[in-house]
Amino acid sequence: MRVVTASEMYAIDRYTIQQIGMSEESLMENAGQAVATVLLERIQPAQRVAVLAGTGNNGGDGFVVARVLKSYGYTTDLWLIPPKEKVKGAAKKALEIYENSGYEVKNYIGNEKEFIEQLRHYDVIIDALLGIGINGALRSPYKEIIEKVNEAKELVVYAIDVPSGIPADGGAVETAIQADVTITIQYPKLSAYTFPTADYYGELIVVDIGIPPLSLEKNAEFRRLWSEAAVARTLPVRKRSSHKGTYGKGLVIGGSRNMTGAVIMTAKAALRSGAGLLTMAVPDDVYPVVATHIPEVMYHPCSSLNGCFAGEIDLITLDVDAIAAGPGMGRTMGAKSVVQKVLCQDVPVVLDADALYFWNDYVSIIRERTEATILTPHPGEMARMLGVSIDDVERDRFGIAKQFAMSNGVYLVLKGPYTIVTTPDGKQYVNTSGNPALAKGGSGDVLTGIILAFIMQHDNIQEAICNAVFVHGKAADALVEKEHSPMDVLATDVIEAIPQTLFSLYKKGASYQKQR
Ligand SMILES: NC(=O)C1=CN([C@@H]2O[C@H](COP(=O)(O)OP(=O)(O)OC[C@H]3O[C@@H](n4cnc5c(N)ncnc54)[C@H](OP(=O)(O)O)[C@@H]3O)[C@@H](O)[C@H]2O)[C@H](O)CC1
Ligand SMILES: [K+]
Numbered sequence: 001m002r003v004v005t006a007s008e009m010y011a012i013d014r015y016t017i018q019q020i021g022m023s024e025e026s027l028m029e030n031a032g033q034a035v036a037t038v039l040l041e042r043i044q045p046a047q048r049v050a051v052l053a054g055t056g057n058n059g060g061d062g063f064v065v066a067r068v069l070k071s072y073g074y075t076t077d078l079w080l081i082p083p084k085e086k087v088k089g090a091a092k093k094a095l096e097i098y099e100n101s102g103y104e105v106k107n108y109i110g111n112e113k114e115f116i117e118q119l120r121h122y123d124v125i126i127d128a129l130l131g132i133g134i135n136g137a138l139r140s141p142y143k144e145i146i147e148k149v150n151e152a153k154e155l156v157v158y159a160i161d162v163p164s165g166i167p168a169d170g171g172a173v174e175t176a177i178q179a180d181v182t183i184t185i186q187y188p189k190l191s192a193y194t195f196p197t198a199d200y201y202g203e204l205i206v207v208d209i210g211i212p213p214l215s216l217e218k219n220a221e222f223r224r225l226w227s228e229a230a231v232a233r234t235l236p237v238r239k240r241s242s243h244k245g246t247y248g249k250g251l252v253i254g255g256s257r258n259m260t261g262a263v264i265m266t267a268k269a270a271l272r273s274g275a276g277l278l279t280m281a282v283p284d285d286v287y288p289v290v291a292t293h294i295p296e297v298m299y300h301p302c303s304s305l306n307g308c309f310a311g312e313i314d315l316i317t318l319d320v321d322a323i324a325a326g327p328g329m330g331r332t333m334g335a336k337s338v339v340q341k342v343l344c345q346d347v348p349v350v351l352d353a354d355a356l357y358f359w360n361d362y363v364s365i366i367r368e369r370t371e372a373t374i375l376t377p378h379p380g381e382m383a384r385m386l387g388v389s390i391d392d393v394e395r396d397r398f399g400i401a402k403q404f405a406m407s408n409g410v411y412l413v414l415k416g417p418y419t420i421v422t423t424p425d426g427k428q429y430v431n432t433s434g435n436p437a438l439a440k441g442g443s444g445d446v447l448t449g450i451i452l453a454f455i456m457q458h459d460n461i462q463e464a465i466c467n468a469v470f471v472h473g474k475a476a477d478a479l480v481e482k483e484h485s486p487m488d489v490l491a492t493d494v495i496e497a498i499p500q501t502l503f504s505l506y507k508k509g510a511s512y513q514k515q516r
Pocket of ligand 1: 009130138162
């Protein structure tokens, strides 16, 4: 499933109309019919419905929906918010068809009191006030109407395309429809995957209105959801002839006197995710503590200074296939020097946490690298690396991630709800698993371990990273679906949930694995 911006959606519409030859009216009819099909399955015949329609084509979709619901015998009122003369183009045509079918329009203007009075008699509101054409802060009377609808908590609200008031591309929200369900036309919009806007969508349902894929390919950048089906399809298959070396020799670098747990979690997660052989490089001061925790790894104690890396690491003798550096290593000059040495190795490198701290000192080395560099910042780290505020990052997660990945030639994993993976050529993948249980210290360390293990087992780095992000979120989902609440889940619980998650994904992918 692809995700689009408002301007891409308009370009897709234009192309479909002008180059492919579908009429605007038929697209609107398809949109209204597709939305109505969902509504007919969900709304009970005894429920009273109000369709609230605005000036634009979102209102036009609403006219079609109101007509279909009435044709099926539903008690439905169509409230037209602007004066009728303001309705133009395809929406005007849809309104004519509605009226020619013998159905009545209720005008908001002049009947404001009646509207407010009626509101409490409805069970269901269909929000066709504003779609992707919203510009600037909400104007009267839309603002007041939306506030009244939101106040009536007993109403079930279905929004068409986007909850009215939400900017399609995401950003700050002052007033917007708080939908129970949003039925999006053809492709989800960015704001369904950024915050705070995503919180207004409720359940998201996408309906197809028959726009050919060619219109999308010609007019939209590559941005897609990475779902369970994609993971099941792309998980690597273990060959019967394989041995421990087949799945890579990985190196995890991290730890310091104050933070011994992070690197242990990274290593455990990597082992649970299929790393063939794993070595941990830790400051020799903390080696005795770390070594008691994991019997399955080899160790490479490094010289330490005040409990942290002193700066030396002998990477030549280690001979590894991929490296993850950062968890708990501290923000010292010694740590910086170790990371710089790591980046000079000709193997894929994952940098997380403290390894991102001295970003400006690494940029030039990273741009010269030929093997993959994978960075996994959370929004706070991303903001620091760019010298902007966290709000700036959150407001434009997609844009910022793309610009950063392309200009530095890295794979960027911008963490958060709906983690975005961006490849060096700017393709973007939105993760669809995970829940607030992951908003806890240690989550990122676990993800780094899974990524390290997956990039060693898969020859496609993008698929490996996307799958790792998905498995991490899915393991947390599995925990809260069974005996955990989102509050009590620990990062170590997530590691323990990796086996069942992989087990179920492999089962789902069994048919693909046979085909390969
Ligand atoms: N392929 C598709 O996706 C299709 C989508 N359809 C639907 O069309 C809308 C987009 O339609 P559009 O007419 O471009 O935009 P809106 O419906 O959102 O309405 C824009 C008008 O709303 C007024 N406006 C804008 N900003 C504000 C504001 N801040 N406050 C109040 N009002 C605002 C403005 O009108 P004025 O005359 O009042 O200036 C805009 O003109 C899309 O979301 C889908 O639902 C098609 O039906 C089928 C194809
Ligand atoms: K809407």
